[in-house]
Amino acid sequence: xxxxxxxxxxxxxxxxxxxxxxxxxxxxxxxxxxxxxxxxxxxxxxxxxxxxxxxxxxxxxxxxxxxxxxxxxxxxxxxxxxxxxxxxxxxxxxxxxxxxxxxxxxxxxxxxxxxxxxxxxxxxxxxxxxxxxxxxxxxxxxxxxxxxxxxxxxxxxxxxxxxxxxxxx
Numbered sequence: 217x218x219x220x221x222x223x224x225x226x227x228x229x230x231x232x233x234x235x236x237x238x239x240x241x242x243x244x245x246x247x248x249x250x251x252x253x254x255x256x257x258x259x260x261x262x263x264x265x266x267x268x269x270x271x272x273x274x275x276x277x278x279x280x281x282x283x284x285x286x287x288x289x290x291x292x293x294x295x296x297x298x299x300x301x302x303x304x305x306x307x308x309x310x311x312x313x314x315x316x317x318x319x320x321x322x323x324x325x326x327x328x329x330x331x332x333x334x335x336x337x338x339x340x341x342x343x344x345x346x347x348x349x350x351x352x353x354x355x356x357x358x359x360x361x362x363x364x365x366x367x368x369x370x371x372x373x374x375x376x377x378x379x380x381x382x383x384x385x
Contacts, residue, residue, distance in 0.1 A: 217270065217375055223257070223260055234258060236259065250314075258289060258298075263297070263298070269379075274365070283320075287301055307340065307342040310352065313326040313327070313329070324340040328353070337370070337374040338364050341363045
C-alpha cells in the first residue's frame with residue numbers, strides 16, 4: 217500500500233496535518249529526529265481511526281493483524297495522539313519504542329528510536345508483555361520473552377506490506 221492510499225483510509229476529517237514546527241518540537245521531546253519516511257507521513261496526516269482495510273503479515277508471510285488506530289500529532293484527540301500515548305501508554309513499553317499505531321486487538325505497533333534498531337517497526341503482544349517489573353528492549357526481543365516482534369525494517373517497508381484482504385488472494 218502506498219502512503220496516499222493508507223492516509224485516505226484514516227478517519228481524520230477536517231483535521232489539519234501538523235506543521236514542521238510541531239514535528240520538530242515532538243522530535244525534540246523524544247530526543248531524536250524521526251526517519252524521513254515517517255516524517256513525511258506525520259506531515260501529511262494528523263492520525264485517526266483506520267476505517268479502511270490495512271492488514272499486515274509477519275515477515276514469514278502469515279497474517280499478523282490489521283491497523284486500527286494511527287497516532288499523529290493531533291492536539292484534539294487523545295486516542296490518536298503520539299504525545300499522549302508516549303506520556304501515558306496503555307500497555308507497558310520502554311523509551312526506545314515509539315508507539316505509532318495499534319492493531320485491531322489494541323496491541324502496539326511501534327518504531328524503535330534507539331541507535332541500534334533505529335526506524336524498525338515492531339509489534340508488542342500486550343497479552344504476554346511484562347507488567348510486574350521494568351524490562352528492557354533487549355529482554356523483550358529475546359527468544360526467552362519474545363513479546364516485541366519485528367514487523368519491518370522501516371516505516372516505508374511496513375506501509376508497502378499493508379494490504380486490503382482482497383489484495384491477498
